[in-house]
Amino acid sequence: MPTTRFAPSPTGYLHLGHAFAALTAARSGSRFLVRIEDIDATRCRPEYETAIFEDLAWLGLSWELPVLRQSYRMAAYAAALERLKAEELVYPCFCTRAEIAEEIARAGDAPHGPDGALYPGTCRHLSAAERSEKIAAGTPYALRLDAAKATRVVGPLSFAEYGAGPDGETGRIMVDPLLFGDVVLARKETPSAYHLAVVVDDAFQGVDRVTRGHDLFAAAHIQRVLQALLGLPEPAYAHHLLILDETGKKFSKRDRAVTLRALRQSGATADDIIRRVFSPRRR
Ligand code: GLU
Numbered sequence: 484m485p486t487t488r489f490a491p492s493p494t495g496y497l498h499l500g501h502a503f504a505a506l507t508a509a510r511s512g513s514r515f516l517v518r519i520e521d522i523d524a525t526r527c528r529p530e531y532e533t534a535i536f537e538d539l540a541w542l543g544l545s546w547e548l549p550v551l552r553q554s555y556r557m558a559a560y561a562a563a564l565e566r567l568k569a570e571e572l573v574y575p576c577f578c579t580r581a582e583i584a585e586e587i588a589r590a591g592d593a594p595h596g597p598d599g600a601l602y603p604g605t606c607r608h609l610s611a612a613e614r615s616e617k618i619a620a621g622t623p624y625a626l627r628l629d630a631a632k633a634t635r636v637v638g639p640l641s642f643a644e645y646g647a648g649p650d651g652e653t654g655r656i657m658v659d660p661l662l663f664g665d666v667v668l669a670r671k672e673t674p675s676a677y678h679l680a681v682v683v684d685d686a687f688q689g690v691d692r693v694t695r696g697h698d699l700f701a702a703a704h705i706q707r708v709l710q711a712l713l714g715l716p717e718p719a720y721a722h723h724l725l726i727l728d729e730t731g732k733k734f735s736k737r738d739r740a741v742t743l744r745a746l747r748q749s750g751a752t753a754d755d756i757i758r759r760v761f762s763p764r765r766r
């Protein structure tokens with residue numbers, strides 16, 4: 484039986500979009516795990532984490548224990564980073580956000596990825612001496628993947644898509660390892676970025692079917708690269724449709740009215756929610 488997971492971040496209350504994601508994963512005929520993605524300590528709150536379990540149980544879901552919390556897994560992410568460092572697949576980037584924005588503006592027609600303009604690669608060209616000097620001076624830095632080098636190391640890659648991407652893509656999808664450019668894998672305040680933590684944890688938990696919204700379809704490209712670099716097994720992906728609000732936008736944690744708790748307080752039952760998220764109006 485495949486293993487899948489629902490992996491919310493406790494940065495707000497679960498809403499209808501989460502209900503659909505969790506129900507889709509739980510009903511996929513797989514072992515169902517819940518993972519708390521609480522790396523970003525500045526945004527995560529314990530009350531939201533408690534609320535996640537309450538809301539999922541209210542929806543009638545049960546999941547296999549233990550629940551993995553990413554804040555407990557920093558040593559595993561650090562070990563993965565060490566491995567990438569040893570192979571010189573990551574480099575320190577000392578640029579501030581403002582410096583990156585300036586450099587991008589100067590370059591004019593900078594290439595864009597799913598998260599906006601790609602990092603222009605400024606710090607990739609620093610010498611070993613310049614890097615050591617900045618580190619010794621205490622300049623804060625992020626660690627970025629050297630995407631061009633990673634591309635050469637991993638060779639052609641693909642991933643299996645059993646759901647569908649935003650454009651309905653299914654089957655074996657060719658990976659574009661440069662899609663996110665030299666993506667950040669760690670920062671001082673967040674010792675592991677999302678992509679790294681997810682691949683390390685999916686492998687650790689034996690997740691071989693990643694069920695999640697197709698807003699994360701592009702992420703599979705870079706996550707597949709990291710799996711290959713780290714020698715981790717390749718999961719299959721089942722990206723699902725997103726349910727949208729009346730204006731055609733994704734539900735947001737900021738919109739209190741569609742949180743499961745607000746709907747429950749206004750008298751909705753779990754069955755009402757299930758009917759609503761599985762009605763054909765979703766896209
Ligand atoms: N934690 C991510 C989110 O809340 C989901 C990560 C994933 O499913 O890979 O959007």
